[in-house]
Amino acid sequence: MAIILGLTWAANGIMAQDSDTGEKTEEPTGKRISEGVSQGQIAKSQDINTAVLLATALLLLTLLGRGIWEGLQAYLIHIYQDLGSLTMSPDSLKGYLTGFFQLLGDIVLPFMIAAMCVGVLAGGTQTKFALTPKVIQMNLNKFNPIKGFRRIFSWKSWGEFVINFLKLSFVVALVINVVWEVIGHPIFHHASYFGQVLTFIVDAGLSLLKKVLLAMIVIGALDYAYQWWRTREGLKMSTKDVKDETKNQDGDPHFKSEQRKRRMGMMQKSIWEEVPEADVVVTNPAHLAVALRYDRETMKSPKIVAKGARYNALMIREIAEKNGVPLVENKPLAQMLFKFGRVGKEIPFQLFTAVAEILAYVYRTNRFRYFKQGRELPA
Numbered sequence: 001m002a003i004i005l006g007l008t009w010a011a012n013g014i015m016a017q018d019s020d021t022g023e024k025t026e027e028p029t030g031k032r033i034s035e036g037v038s039q040g041q042i043a044k045s046q047d048i049n050t051a052v053l054l055a056t057a058l059l060l061l062t063l064l065g066r067g068i069w070e071g072l073q074a075y076l077i078h079i080y081q082d083l084g085s086l087t088m089s090p091d092s093l094k095g096y097l098t099g100f101f102q103l104l105g106d107i108v109l110p111f112m113i114a115a116m117c118v119g120v121l122a123g124g125t126q127t128k129f130a131l132t133p134k135v136i137q138m139n140l141n142k143f144n145p146i147k148g149f150r151r152i153f154s155w156k157s158w159g160e161f162v163i164n165f166l167k168l169s170f171v172v173a174l175v176i177n178v179v180w181e182v183i184g185h186p187i188f189h190h191a192s193y194f195g196q197v198l199t200f201i202v203d204a205g206l207s208l209l210k211k212v213l214l215a216m217i218v219i220g221a222l223d224y225a226y227q228w229w230r231t232r233e234g235l236k237m238s239t240k241d242v243k244d245e246t247k248n249q250d251g252d253p254h255f256k257s258e259q260r261k262r263r264m265g266m267m268q269k270s271i272w273e274e275v276p277e278a279d280v281v282v283t284n285p286a287h288l289a290v291a292l293r294y295d296r297e298t299m300k301s302p303k304i305v306a307k308g309a310r311y312n313a314l315m316i317r318e319i320a321e322k323n324g325v326p327l328v329e330n331k332p333l334a335q336m337l338f339k340f341g342r343v344g345k346e347i348p349f350q351l352f353t354a355v356a357e358i359l360a361y362v363y364r365t366n367r368f369r370y371f372k373q374g375r376e377l378p379a
Contacts, residue, residue: 023238024233024236024237024238024241025236025238025239026236026237026238026239026241027236027237028232028235028236029237031245032237032241032245033235036231036235037130041234042126042127043126043227043228043230043232044123044126044224044227045126045220045223045224045227046223047167047216047220047223047224048126048220048221048223048224049122049123050216051213051217051220052118052119052121052122053115053118053119053122054212054216055213056114056115057111057114057209058206060110060111060114061206061209064110065202068106068107069202071103071106071107072107126224167219167223170215170219171215171216171219174211175208178208178211179208182201182204185204267308267312268312268315270305270306270343271291271306271308271315271316271319272319274293274305274306275291275305275306275316275320275323275325276319276320276323276325277305278291278292278293278305278306278320278325279292279293279294279302279325279326279359279362279363280292280326280327280358280359280362281316281317281320281325281326281327281328282329282330282333282334282358283313283317283327283328283329283330284313284329284331284334284335284338285329285331286313286314287309287310287313288307288309288313288334288335288338289307289308289312289313289314289316289317289320289334290304290306290307290334290337290338290341291304291305291306291307291320291325292304292305292347292355292359293305294359299346300346301346301347301349301352302346302347302355303344303346303347304337304341304342304343304344304346304347305343305344307337307338307341307343309338326365326366328358328361330354330358333351333354333355333358336348336351337355
């Protein structure tokens with residue numbers, strides 16, 4: 001109960017800190033999210049990194065534990081056998097230290113390499129390896145003592161402190177509980193071989209590591225969900241921000257050019273996909289082209305599946321010819337369909353008669369094509 005109340009209080013404190021900047025109720029736009037990424041506003045959890053590091057350590061202990069133990073055992077046996085003739089000369093001391101550091105390197109080096117690789121991978125996976133140039137830029141405001149003092153004693157800092165304290169308390173309580181159970185085990189209260197005690201301690205340590213790992217996975221998942229929510233809330237915009245951004249983008253030549261390219265790409269993709277399935281293409285003959293399709297089982301009236309002018313009209317004609325789609329030249333109808341028709345929508349009802357006549361002509365002269373498609377032609 002105390003943990004829930006503490007988390008609630010901390011979250012409310014952070015929200016209060018964030019709400020000081022104004023009423024921000026609108027979801028962030030793509031541009032706002034991109035700006036946030038460049039400024040380091042990316043959801044990431046250090047607890048997930050900790051969980052991944054613990055999992056890596058547990059895996060390495062499982063795979064390399066026997067070899068590490070045998071190497072340590074051999075070193076200790078070697079030291080024990082030499083106790084009778086042990087001399088503290090510089091050469092002998094150098095030999096023992098060299099053996100010790102070699103053993104230490106064999107034990108520690110794999111864990112260090114794995115920790116660095118896994119740490120980079122875990123952090124990069126959360127942030128999708130996004131570059132944040134503005135984060136590493138020199139900012140003199142960070143060294144402002146007044147602003148630093150305000151950050152330390154802000155609601156946001158206190159909220160994060162409470163959350164971290166609760167997480168640490170949970171893990172410490174778990175460790176103390178396991179250690180208390182180990183201390184109370186009968187093996188420590190009866191005569192036992194040293195090897196048995198050591199094996200028990202190693203097993204208990206691995207069991208403790210597994211329990212801490214499970215706890216960190218749960219904490220990491222919850223923390224990442226919280227960080228994602230908090231980042232999203234921090235990126236939200238006011239209605240004025242959205243309007244200003246739209247106004248600025250509408251006047252930006254680069255943005256307009258990108259929009260045109262995007263629309264052109266989508267239009268050409270639609271042409272390549274839809275024209276081969278069309279029943280007829282009405283042309284102007286060269287400047288305009290409108291592809292029509294009608295299926296009496298699924299459509300109430302013919303539908304415009306693609307249309308284009310100039311280059312796109314030429315593309316529609318070429319695709320239609322390659323796929324055996326009939327081309328019908330009708331300048332007035334092509335102009336009306338192009339001007340008043342919308343791609344993906346049924347044709348304007350004022351043009352029903354003219355389009356019906358063209359479709360009837362096409363069906364009469366191209367029956368074999370539609371028969372191969374398995375379609376039932378209108379009577």
